[in-house]
Amino acid sequence: MERLISVCLWLTLVLYLILRVAGNAEGDVLNALKNNTADPNNVLESWDATDDNPCVWAHVTCNHRNSVTRVDLQNANLSGQLVPQLGQLPNLQYLELCGNNISGIIPEELGNLTNLVSLDLCLNNLTGGIPTTLGKLTKLRF
Numbered sequence: 328m329e330r331l332i333s334v335c336l337w338l339t340l341v342l343y344l345i346l347r348v349a350g351n352a353e354g355d356v357l358n359a360l361k362n363n364t365a366d367p368n369n370v371l372e373s374w375d376a377t378d379d380n381p382c383v384w385a386h387v388t389c390n391h392r393n394s395v396t397r398v399d400l401q402n403a404n405l406s407g408q409l410v411p412q413l414g415q416l417p418n419l420q421y422l423e424l425c426g427n428n429i430s431g432i433i434p435e436e437l438g439n440l441t442n443l444v445s446l447d448l449c450l451n452n453l454t455g456g457i458p459t460t461l462g463k464l465t466k467l468r469f
Contacts, residue, residue, distance in 0.1 A: 354381040364407035394418040402426035414439035445469040
């Protein structure tokens with residue numbers, strides 16, 4: 328019986344550590360965006376890499392499983408470039424970045440966002456074409 332309790336405690340600890348690392352993977356993605364962005368108005372101030380998950384951050388919405396579903400940074404006066412890591416947000420439905428000073432290209436990795444409904448990049452300084460990978464986003468409406 329004592330051995331069974333030890334094994335259960337060990338498995339619980341391992342599961343907790345796995346979920347903690349997995350839960351912060353999306354935070355790591357958003358921190359990559361933050362670290363590649365100038366934020367003169369400090370709208371990303373609450374984006375703390377040490378948080379267990381980004382669901383408590385301003386401008387981030389999550390589902391009941393604490394997975395990011397929306398990033399809304401419209402008219403935030405951000406500049407910098409989009410990061411390819413954004414394509415690693417599996418449940419992202421809304422990426423709202425209209426009205427900033429974002430430059431560079433649209434990363435082809437955004438084509439991995441298969442749940443994306445809205446991708447709003449208007450009124451930025453983006454260059455290059457629209458990646459063909461966005462053509463496989465069957466849920467994309469805007």
